[in-house]
Amino acid sequence: MLHFDNDYMRGAHPDILRRLSETNYEQSPGYGMDDYCAKARDLILRECGMDGCGEVYFMTGGTQTNATVIDALLARHEGVLAASTSHVNVHEAGAIEASGHKVIVLDSPDGKMHAGAVARYLRDFYADDTFEHMVAPGMVYISHPTELGTLYTLDELNDLARVCGDAGIPLYLDGARLGYGLAASGTDVTLEDIARLCDVFYIGGTKVGALFGEAVVVRQRGLLPHFFSIIKQHGALLAKGRLLGLQFSTLFTDRLYMRISEHAVRMAIKLKQGFLAKGYSMYIDSPTNQQFFILPNSEIDRLGGVATFSLWGPRGDYETPVRFVTDWSTQESDVDALLDYLSSRL
């Protein structure tokens, strides 16, 4: 079977497992107070161009990270502005609301929050006489890449950061698949840009070669007071915090995080070109490790015999959108085999 259904189906990049084995008998303090976490923080901040400023915290998964960060950023009466398709709105089983905050939704066909739409929402909100009876927009949530595999341009990020800055509300970026966005061909957004423009963001490990783990970067020290206790309160504090520090220090040594991402993107683009060459059309044009095509149902059934991938929405009468995903472990020979097997539509 050729596996393209997700980027968290295998274990971890072998370097990470090796480091876990090498250090297994070392004894470290818990809860992120160890040397590996310290080293990972340094490496990450350096890569972000934030030497000597900012903060880094580690958690184990994306929903947990989103719920904890958003809860820490918002006041009681505030909600988070997010795209209708966003993970926080759709796929977190109400984790944001469970800590008392509304997800205020803006429609977005491409999964992005556009500066103009946010500015308009903020203007209309405060123009409404009854705004104090409504949930105040207290921050903006974006993901990069988005849930649809699309990317912000640097201009778009700049505009969004300016709108947030003018309104005095933080901009938070969910980077569950951040590496694939940074490694995408054609992107003009760097990690340093993100670190400069977002008040808080996280660098996803779970989907980018780690066993598990997300690294939350806070631009300004003190922005999240008592965040350690809030992490604990959310059940998000790993006892053996060292496991997270070790993984991220490995990922940020010798560009491993980017090398993993670049490999996956290369495999994804090869896949895309193969599908296009055989006459299929894209459902969404994504430059990242997620590729979306429209396939005839008959071809879906054929491919299903040799490969795993996801339907992206309900099965249509004749054709259906599908998603193929690559990661650190995707073999080029598997991509070739899949493309060989794919019928030509021409």
Add this chain to the structure above:
Amino acid sequence: MLHFDNDYMRGAHPDILRRLSETNYEQSPGYGMDDYCAKARDLILRECGMDGCGEVYFMTGGTQTNATVIDALLARHEGVLAASTSHVNVHEAGAIEASGHKVIVLDSPDGKMHAGAVARYLRDFYADDTFEHMVAPGMVYISHPTELGTLYTLDELNDLARVCGDAGIPLYLDGARLGYGLAASGTDVTLEDIARLCDVFYIGGTKVGALFGEAVVVRQRGLLPHFFSIIKQHGALLAKGRLLGLQFSTLFTDRLYMRISEHAVRMAIKLKQGFLAKGYSMYIDSPTNQQFFILPNSEIDRLGGVATFSLWGPRGDYETPVRFVTDWSTQESDVDALLDYLSSRL
């Protein structure tokens, strides 16, 4: 000044104040355990055609009632399906989310939840492989009249109740202005219909002639276990519960609740006919005590000198929607005076 800006700007129908005075020195147990509450419960259940079954609880305001009932009806992982324009989505400052529940929004141009749209949402939800990662639709919230002054037909209510029943989720009706819906000309929905078709609903007092107070009717005993404690937990338990019982027993004696509503609707329809006769058009066609017109800004400014009313949305370049509201205290002479003052557009 001629007042048409809301239906909760004056005190209470004089019968209610009189009863408060007459009984002021009586001593009753607190928290709704008194004889007036018992009597009001009986009167309401009889009017609902629910003699000998069901339950009635009293609270002081609409947002409080919605938040408490919805919290009691939903399980942890569930949210409430509601129209995008609904009070729970827009104007409760996040009270629903504050108790941990998502408002799952369906777009609705007329403020109503249509059975077809709800059925489609439910079908698509459970057809999605990842539905367990999403907030389960645990109940349907409607308002009657809606926030836009529109009304359900009996067919629409029947269909909605059937869809909810098939899905095994309760249907809850917010009746903040219920009287005006029941008294509307052309409606085929009675209080008995509502009591038969909704699992829970409330009869609004605050906006229909009481000083304050809402009466929650539960069709089936035991549907809301420990609801007394949940009311208390929401800070919604009035110490002198008698005040609520007395008001509702007065409102449900000699048809006072309906007489108040009929008067307000008659005044509203007179207003509507006057506006139409002078050549203005409706913004929304409402048969209730709320009337919505589109007025030229110049006329808005003229009228503003003699009458109070609300802009319904941001002021346009040339014209703007406005809302006029009547209630128990609206004088026919005030309606006449307003219409006399209104310029003719013909």
Add this chain to the structure above:
Amino acid sequence: MLHFDNDYMRGAHPDILRRLSETNYEQSPGYGMDDYCAKARDLILRECGMDGCGEVYFMTGGTQTNATVIDALLARHEGVLAASTSHVNVHEAGAIEASGHKVIVLDSPDGKMHAGAVARYLRDFYADDTFEHMVAPGMVYISHPTELGTLYTLDELNDLARVCGDAGIPLYLDGARLGYGLAASGTDVTLEDIARLCDVFYIGGTKVGALFGEAVVVRQRGLLPHFFSIIKQHGALLAKGRLLGLQFSTLFTDRLYMRISEHAVRMAIKLKQGFLAKGYSMYIDSPTNQQFFILPNSEIDRLGGVATFSLWGPRGDYETPVRFVTDWSTQESDVDALLDYLSSRL
């Protein structure tokens, strides 16, 4: 029947009902934006010695007020320090926890929070290496009179305010029965003292002659940012806010609040002296409108035939503590009748 079971069993002082009737047809804006609320705020702040500073908000009941204020004062990771017998710990059905905050309990035989115990708790808390894994003490809750009818001295309040100030956490006073504390014979604590020493407190109306209502006084403007929205979110915003403003402006005109309180305390002290004269002993020595005695069960049964009062704890084998309460409506003749009927134990 002679009624001594509580101070919220009758309606309201007649002056309040009269004012409600007189102003019934006036039309005012909702949600506390009206002139009566403005006037009540001025009167209260003047009485507090806070002319020109501070803020006043109105809510309808005690639990609601406590839950809303505490939620507004605390950060996510903080809890409220309170006596084990306090209303927030025992009798609010978990309203504090429902908004996410722990009630951190200190044992207290007399219902008071003593400065020494609070200081010790704070010192031990921050001396503990693991304090960031624990709920931070974010404020102190006291009631005056306490749930046991006891009162703070000015020295005690001063000490408590100093400990809170040193720790940088607010001191909040629940004044559900504040009038009776201020009117108690022997107290050296004035309303001005409370306004000076507490960051937030409320003046109870429900139990002191109003139909319902509590007035929250905030010493420093801006201490509770966006409190209006938080009140709304808690379902604690009365549509006809005028009802609260009118009641409190009446209570704070011509010393009505204090006259009501003084009368009730005088009746209570007469009751106490009568019980003592007949040889009964106090269960708790209270100088307020609540009086606690120990009565033989046989006498409890006798009295129960002519008067209402509460058992204060489980019925003992031979004798049981009981509570008698007076209020604005207590007739001196009823006190006399009760004392006449009481058996002598001498």
Add this chain to the structure above:
Amino acid sequence: MLHFDNDYMRGAHPDILRRLSETNYEQSPGYGMDDYCAKARDLILRECGMDGCGEVYFMTGGTQTNATVIDALLARHEGVLAASTSHVNVHEAGAIEASGHKVIVLDSPDGKMHAGAVARYLRDFYADDTFEHMVAPGMVYISHPTELGTLYTLDELNDLARVCGDAGIPLYLDGARLGYGLAASGTDVTLEDIARLCDVFYIGGTKVGALFGEAVVVRQRGLLPHFFSIIKQHGALLAKGRLLGLQFSTLFTDRLYMRISEHAVRMAIKLKQGFLAKGYSMYIDSPTNQQFFILPNSEIDRLGGVATFSLWGPRGDYETPVRFVTDWSTQESDVDALLDYLSSRL
């Protein structure tokens, strides 16, 4: 340095790391739907004597597990009964309250919940007229071993289960260090007993040789409806759920979980005997992997130069309680070295 400060300072038992490496390239579905989780569930249920019934869920840490299970077990108006020293009351940063539930505390000098005290609490609660104004005791939380290293006897557990059963409330056991309790010399409580007597409990992995992970065992299928979604909502659903399944299937193969526990307990008892032999006294008598002594401050300072361990409370004037902990990785030679270095007090 000789390390005795905790049981989560090193990585994992080497068998677990080895299995992670061996299976790293296998591709499995996420969220616990994989074969390793299925296998671990079978192994655990078999060990519990629950073949063919019950349910098992995996989470990553103790606080997370407690907060999620308790939230799932309780209704809105309920709280959890727990010892004053319990982890949920003291060391979870308010995670229980953050999901809206009160921790109802019973004082307990030995860290245990005694059946008599629970029965008394329940009886007094429902005997109180005002119980509907109070948080209902909805479940009982115990830990085994307790936070003080003490153990329940089978009689005690039986009694507690009977009291809970009579009251119709679930009994939940936090087994963060369960293995050490089962392996303790002198205990008469087996895993099967726990599985039979507790409605829900968890088998701790983090502190018993796993990298991380806790296995929640539910006696009766369906007791926790929609628990998957509730886990997700708590941010407690690991994407690569396989990591948990693999660890627990390894721990429950060839008695590894018990062998780890037995080794740690043997080391702990050797330590205890050494301390006693040199004339020191126990602070608490624990038969588990945690040992508590009272040491003179001078000896604490001496030992601190060669070994790590924890002060157990504030440093006293002359002597202070201390805790030494063993685990899977404790070398007997380290125990010997520590005892050699320890001064004799005789």
